[in-house]
Amino acid sequence: MPTTILNHLETFLILAIILSGFVGLATAKNIIRSIICLNITQTGIILLFLSLVYEPGMLPPVLPTPTQSMVDPTPEALVITTIVIGAAITSLALMMSIKIFHHYGTLDWKELADREG
Amino acid sequence: MITYPLLMVFLPIISAIFIYIMGKSWANRLVFATQLALSLLYLQLIAIFPVLNSKSLVIGDWTLQSGIALKIDNLSMAFIGLAIFMWWMVILYAWPIYKKDNKFLFFLLFLEGTFLGLLMVNDLFSMFVFIDIITILSAILVVYKKDGWSLRSGLYYLMINSMGMLTYLMGFVIVYMLTGTLNWDLATERLSVLPLSPSIYAAYILMSASVSVKAAFFPTFNWLSRAHGSAPASISALLSGLLVKGGLYAFIRIQELFSRPMMGDFFFHLGLITALSGVIFALSQKDIKQMLAFSTISQIGLMLMGISQIQTNIYYGGLIHLFNHALFKALLFLGAGILINHYKTRRLTQIRGVFQAFPLLSVTLFIGMLSITGAPFFNGYIGKYILSTELASKPLYFSLYHLVNLGTIMTYMKFSQIFFLPNEESKPFLPDPKQWGKMDRPRHIIPSLILAFSCLFATFGFSFLGNLVQADFPTVRLFSATKYVHWSLTVILAYILTKAFIFTDRITHILHAIREVKIPFYHTAYMFILLLASMLVFAW
Numbered sequence: 001m002p003t004t005i006l007n008h009l010e011t012f013l014i015l016a017i018i019l020s021g022f023v024g025l026a027t028a029k030n031i032i033r034s035i036i037c038l039n040i041t042q043t044g045i046i047l048l049f050l051s052l053v054y055e056p057g058m059l060p061p062v063l064p065t066p067t068q069s070m071v072d073p074t075p076e077a078l079v080i081t082t083i084v085i086g087a088a089i090t091s092l093a094l095m096m097s098i099k100i101f102h103h104y105g106t107l108d109w110k111e112l113a114d115r116e117g
Numbered sequence: 118m119i120t121y122p123l124l125m126v127f128l129p130i131i132s133a134i135f136i137y138i139m140g141k142s143w144a145n146r147l148v149f150a151t152q153l154a155l156s157l158l159y160l161q162l163i164a165i166f167p168v169l170n171s172k173s174l175v176i177g178d179w180t181l182q183s184g185i186a187l188k189i190d191n192l193s194m195a196f197i198g199l200a201i202f203m204w205w206m207v208i209l210y211a212w213p214i215y216k217k218d219n220k221f222l223f224f225l226l227f228l229e230g231t232f233l234g235l236l237m238v239n240d241l242f243s244m245f246v247f248i249d250i251i252t253i254l255s256a257i258l259v260v261y262k263k264d265g266w267s268l269r270s271g272l273y274y275l276m277i278n279s280m281g282m283l284t285y286l287m288g289f290v291i292v293y294m295l296t297g298t299l300n301w302d303l304a305t306e307r308l309s310v311l312p313l314s315p316s317i318y319a320a321y322i323l324m325s326a327s328v329s330v331k332a333a334f335f336p337t338f339n340w341l342s343r344a345h346g347s348a349p350a351s352i353s354a355l356l357s358g359l360l361v362k363g364g365l366y367a368f369i370r371i372q373e374l375f376s377r378p379m380m381g382d383f384f385f386h387l388g389l390i391t392a393l394s395g396v397i398f399a400l401s402q403k404d405i406k407q408m409l410a411f412s413t414i415s416q417i418g419l420m421l422m423g424i425s426q427i428q429t430n431i432y433y434g435g436l437i438h439l440f441n442h443a444l445f446k447a448l449l450f451l452g453a454g455i456l457i458n459h460y461k462t463r464r465l466t467q468i469r470g471v472f473q474a475f476p477l478l479s480v481t482l483f484i485g486m487l488s489i490t491g492a493p494f495f496n497g498y499i500g501k502y503i504l505s506t507e508l509a510s511k512p513l514y515f516s517l518y519h520l521v522n523l524g525t526i527m528t529y530m531k532f533s534q535i536f537f538l539p540n541e542e543s544k545p546f547l548p549d550p551k552q553w554g555k556m557d558r559p560r561h562i563i564p565s566l567i568l569a570f571s572c573l574f575a576t577f578g579f580s581f582l583g584n585l586v587q588a589d590f591p592t593v594r595l596f597s598a599t600k601y602v603h604w605s606l607t608v609i610l611a612y613i614l615t616k617a618f619i620f621t622d623r624i625t626h627i628l629h630a631i632r633e634v635k636i637p638f639y640h641t642a643y644m645f646i647l648l649l650a651s652m653l654v655f656a657w
Binding site: 018022025026027028029031034035038041042045048049052053074075078081082085088089092093096097099100103104109110112113114115 | 183242245246249250252253256257260263265268269271272275276279280283286287290293294299635636637638639642643646
């Protein structure tokens with residue numbers, strides 16, 4: 001019984017992380033903050049994925065472990081790819097925001113939207 | 118058997134890398150060799166298609182359960198053909214401008230490989246990967262000019278689309294937990310036997326909401342006009358003609374994944390709202406490329422109305438309109454690119470006398486305009502015929518559909534002011550009269566001519582194209598008096614309304630107010646969350 005409560009608590013905490021990321025995306029006025037919120041949301045989703053496939057007592061999928069007591073290895077492969085893609089998007093977005101700052105001297109979404117041409 | 122599809126993905130990518138490393142102008146010609154090889158591969162695919170049809174090809178010796186699988190069916194076959202054709206047009210257009218620029222060609226070819234991959238891939242995670250790579254590459258191509266405006270719109274595009282893909286990731290986690298597989302076919306099979314539960318609905322909502330960002334449906338469409346308006350002309354044509362349809366393709370696939378009718382009606386109405394709002398924004402624009410970009414949004418709305426009703430006649434109407442739209446919108450964007458190059462301005466009010474200066478280009482632009490308005494004998498007619506025939510039994514939707522059509526015709530009447538010579542009082546830039554007619558020799562506008570011909574061909578050869586997409590294509594009568602009368606009445610009404618309102622000062626302040634609506638990123642994110650919430654409420 002305590003483990004199930006713990007499991008639920010964990011899932012709720014992770015959902016809270018994801019939700020806070022989305023709330024940040026919908027409220028952050030600064031480009032850098034938006035990029036950070038994007039990363040927070042992504043990390044939350046990765047945590048959700050890993051915590052959902054985990055069962056108590058299972059070992060990490062590293063080879064000497066017998067396959068019966070391993071957790072499902074597929075999600076880990078997927079998660080690594082997701083992290084790589086997230087890093088690519090983050091670096092590209094940061095690079096663009098540096099250029100934008102050089103160009104306009106501001107990183108505020110509202111001010112940038114109001115600029116002409 | 119799997120060699121051909123794999124080659125189609127990796128050949129452009131490898132030759133892109135080769136072009137980038139060599140950095141010599143002779144190596145840049147490899148673009149044409151690659152395109153030629155891809156076209157031959159496509160012919161080969163058609164030849165072996167009867168064997169290949171809807172068969173899962175797993176890479177390596179993995180099982181279907183855990184391997185990466187490719188699958189080619191009618192839909193992906195038609196999309197692959199369209200993609201290779203569009204890349205031909207864009208490369209032909211961009212070659213004189215970028216033939217020394219190996220970086221541009223690198224990104225262009227790399228994008229082709231990933232897009233072809235998206236069309237063939239058959240598992241949930243690879244689709245996520247491909248869509249994200251396409252987002253990254255097209256964001257780089259949008260900011261290619263590195264001026265302030267394109268940088269802003271490129272960042273906007275990148276942020277909104279990666280935000281959308283996050284919910285795809287969540288939906289796909291739920292599908293994986295429910296079915297224990299990533300393979301599209303196996304997941305479809307296992308989902309169809311599960312009882313309809315809140316988690317299936319949650320997965321469906323999250324996945325289709327993410328695709329609705331990618332394909333520019335109603336509340337989150339404003340990235341499209343910025344990105345397509347600020348990119349170089351060849352990239353605008355590619356984005357508007359093809360890459361947006363990548364989102365619609367993923368939408369169709371997601372509908373197939375959940376196999377039972379889930380929320381088709383919701384998306385039908387969303388399509389209607391998208392079409393109406395796209396028309397309103399397009400009418401108010403003064404920038405020639407922004408106008409074309411917003412008109413893309415309204416046409417996407419019409420396509421969504423069709424493809425949301427899967428396995429009905431109207432679905433094929435939306436699908437065929439999708440293919441036709443690629444042809445004429447690329448034609449219009451490439452033409453607009455040539456005009457902007459010569460006139461050095463993007464404002465509709467500054468471009469005049471196109472008909473005198475560019476007679477041949479004007480003819481192709483006219484073909485594009487008539488096609489998008491759904492004129493008889495042009496290819497937009499076919500999709501709009503099916504849509505209006507299917508909607509005829511529902512008066513409310515039928516009249517709203519005609520309102521969209523009226524708005525489209527008014528938009529292009531406003532667009533057509535560029536063809537005429539200016540009045541005495543206004544003095545916009547005009548090309549030298551001695552140069553009239555010399556700037557559009559056929560060799561200068563080859564892609565526009567090919568696209569114009571294919572627009573005309575697609576009208577009469579549509580049954581051939583229809584067979585390529587699906588065998589049971591609904592009948593379309595090219596000679597239908599009712600449709601002709603409808604179209605002519607709409608044109609007359611549009612002419613009167615345009616004369617009365619658009620070309621006078623009566624509603625200038627309203628149009629100005631609409632044009633000045635500038636939505637910052639966080640409001641779009643907010644509206645995305647609202648879209649998710651409204652889908653949840655609808656599913657309840």
